[in-house]
């Protein structure tokens with residue numbers, strides 16, 4: 110996010126520190142400084158990166174992007190029932206504006222690599238079909254693979270129930286009798302589960318292992334762990 114001049118009270122509220130009306134009190138107490146000086150009013154226009162609270166810089170003042178290992182059993186949207194992924198992050202982050210949002214979704218029974226960001230442009234870049242950023246899944250199946258799945262998924266003709274267009278070609282590598290790695294170049298609702306259902310099989314475990322070139326294993330994040338990253342750095346890690 111480009112730095113811009115903003116009213117101090119707005120910065121403090123949009124970064125989730127509290128209400129605008131609290132800011133004059135923090136100034137009077139001497140808790141807030143701008144470039145080391147006590148500001149004259151809560152309405153003064155400043156850069157968020159120059160503000161300190163209790164001698165500490167503000168938390169990610171110019172945007173927040175997170176590489177996260179989503180655990181099993183959590184949901185990505187408030188519309189779904191269950192523990193929401195945002196509970197794994199500091200509470201203050203939930204008060205931020207623009208709000209954090211996941212880049213696409215993983216379903217409740219899927220774990221793995223998920224990007225969460227307040228950067229709308231980055232979110233669009235990572236999800237736009239134009240960029241076709243691949244996502245790789247480690248899949249465990251109820252029944253042994255037959256081997257016919259590889260050609261069916263690669264053909265670009267597989268129709269999923271209730272969809273009006275076939276899936277884009279996807280690369281399946283069989284890694285065991287009941288296990289495989291699947292690379293997708295699009296993101297449809299419950300796509301991996303539905304692709305295997307179309308082949309008469311059932312997914313019993315699903316993990317997203319890669320987003321583009323970004324690998325969960327290389328990041329060494331346990332379930333629920335995350336790291337923050339600059340948007341531009343993330344793009345370089347993915348592409």
Ligand code: URA
Nearest residue numbers: 215216299300301302
């Ligand atoms: N495909 C699925 O079925 N579930 C996910 O969470 C992601 C891809």
